[in-house]
Amino acid sequence: MNLKIVLKIIGTVLFWESVLMTPSFIIAVIDNSFDRNAFLIAIGITATIGLILKNIKAKEYTLRKREAFASVALCWLVISLFGALPYYISGITNSYIDALFETASGFTTTGATIFSNVESLPPSMLFWRSFTLWIGGMGVLVFTMALAPSLGARSIFLMEAEHAGLSPGRLVPKLSDTAKILYAIYSTMTLITIIIFVIGGMPFFDAVIHAFGTAGTGGFSMKTYSIGHYNSVFLEWATVVFMFMFGINFSLYYIILKKDIKTVLRNEELRFYGGLVIASTVLIFINILPLYNYSLGDSLRNAAFQVTSVTTTTGFSITDLNMWPMFSKSLLLLLMFTGACTGSTTGGMKLIRIIILFKSVLKEIKQTIHPGSISKIKIDHKTIDNDGERSVLIFFFSYIFILFVTLVILSLENFDFMTTFSAALSSLSNIGLGYGLIGPMGNFSEFSHLSKITMTMAMIIGRLEILPVIALLSPSMWHKQ
């Protein structure tokens, strides 16, 4: 591996991270808040180290797949390490590990928090927390690519490694233009969310924070009861709609902009996504009816909210899930695995993989009945070749394996099973919501440092979809050439 070029990319990303910290710093200055200096020091350190690394002279600039994967994995670790500085320096977290957990939870759009009382945080901190989540949703390197196209001709590998889901497509020939289009769609949709939230009666700053939480499908809030705090049916339904929209593949929005609605409506993953959300909502709606005294409106709203919140891995909640019947809880647990569409800001396995897995099972059955039959899996009339199918199977195994490794380490805490399992799944799938201690009213502060580090790693592994991070562990990755 050509370490110099990796460091160079990390430097570029760190430099942009320091730029991303400035809005929070400005808010702190306007607010005259105590954490002003914390942001200033953090920006100084991050920018200095970023600029030093950025100006490393490399002999060779070709970015191979291994350098790209290593850069992405290391970048995410490094931005979390530096992004934690404001929390740590200002002293609002007890330890650096807590700060790191909170930052990683932000960038990976998990939205798990260690703050037991979020309402006491200063606005600048709340903004930084939610901003990491918004940037992390579409990708830090994609952000860098949109602004600094100098990452090299082969930066497609970077996008491939950071992108959520299967094979990222180019929307237009130039990769940096593709990144710009993605961020333009993302920003516009976020802006619309903010406007609708303000119309729904949220104060402007609250609307921004919650819009970031919805857009990044992360679910950081500034209120203990999140959206439920505003006690508005309109806001809750609006959140359901927006969460659903941010769970859709962003390239479909580009196709809509090109006025090709037909292709979008025919998209298999989108249809599956819609069907899954509607079916789960109906089932949970029936199951929780007695809990809400047979009030159709309340039950439907709560069911729809929790289903979209979990499927899109946002993790907002407007009710205490621990009170819900077991059937609903299990169904939500299943949805925690799947996530939503590829190419969206959601976490989890992504529905397209689930579809491919189902189709391979069907193919296997078909081949048992007709041993000589030739069949390939097709998605949207495009053949998925054997390599594609194999990579999904390998991904599925790795996902389950890492889930259980996380589960085993977390069980050292000796909490109940629901808490431990949902904590492991919640970090790996970037949801940030669970049952028991980490239910809607709880937080992750009870966990030990070891568990927090484990969950931090699980969040990053889950966000980068395993391979880039795991590849770092391979010694041959680090060999010089």
Add this chain to the structure above:
Amino acid sequence: MKIIIVGAGKVGYTLAQELSMENHHITLIDHDAEVLNYANETLDLMCIKGNGASVEILKNTDIDETDLLLAVTSSDELNMICCVIGKKLGAKYTVARVRNTDYSNEFKMLQEELELDMVINPEMDAATEIARMIKFPSATNVETFANNLVEMVEFRVLDSDPIINIKLMELNKKLPEKVLFCAVRRDNNVYIPKGNFEFHQDDLVYVAGERGSILRFFKYLGRHPHKAKNITIIGGSRIAVYLTWILQELDIKVKIIEQDKDRCYLLNDILNDTLIIHGDGTDQEVLDNENIASADAIVSLTDRDEENLITSLYAHQCGIPKVILKINRQNYFPIITKLGLDSIVSPKFITANNILRLVRALDNSKGIAVEKLYRILDNEAEIAEFTAKKIPHLTDIQLQDLKMKKDVLIAAILRDKKIIIPNGNDLIKEKDKVIVVTKAGHITDLNEILTD
């Protein structure tokens, strides 16, 4: 510019590579997923799998906003259909590669009837290039600039040349007429020579000047142009046919050695007054039998790089004054030049270069200032021609006072149809044509030669 390239073969890929580096928006269409995958990973462009002549595929590429459609698949007919459909769907400029000799006399008609804006024929271009090399035997490469007033000639320094081991500033005083040494290649490094540079034996040198000055310069070197009369071609490919046509017009006798008997008969049908020999061109017996040592030049044009190389080495050893060979693979170039063979022709590169020239010309009408651009010495250095606009810190300032980038050289200035080979006291005025040599990377505007 938005460019669609149909066909990701040798030429298609090279074009995509060069054009994407120059910041154009490229879409590459091919039906082979493997080559597309390679292109997608190594270049910044969009790949689409499918038939480039299919309306549905072309519509997928926003063809109505496309500035240029290049059809370079291996099939002439597909290329033509592709351009016709592309034009109907709104592509502004279409270029088709047509290489079959049967069509070669019908280009004009094809262009008019099919509304092709340009037809490229790599074999014909290669043949033209070879013919030029034969006309100037002492030079390995010749480029012309500024309405053909300036010539830039590549030659290899021999141990008998009187320019060896003398500092460039001393040499400039001794030369009969002013010429400018633009670029030198020595052991895989490219230099832009400065005053204290000394030439060594085997350096590959680019020298610029007026045609007359260049001729007298070669006379000074003791190399008298010697008109070629007998040419032997090994391999009866399409290039050989085109080349024979061109050479016969110059009254040069051509002998073709071809291995395949059927091909020999075919050649005999197409070509008149040409001696066709059936035999293996790599076989020394055959070559000696044909007494190739008496030929004025030998051109190896078989389909295999290795065979061309072997034949050429043997010919070089026999002392034939001019040895020209066709090489397809770019990575062989440095090895071959090391062996002393300088006159290499690569149809792929000639085609790519011609199309790049066209793209730059089209771009020019959109505001980019390069008028002509050549890559020399295996793409290590670039010669570009600009028309100067009024630029502060550049125009009307003596060259010695300009803050120019390292490795940038002003090779010639054309003012009122007069060539100035500049020294430090000259200056660039508005509307001058300026020829710049650089190894500092691609420049798209004249003011980029200044330090930032």
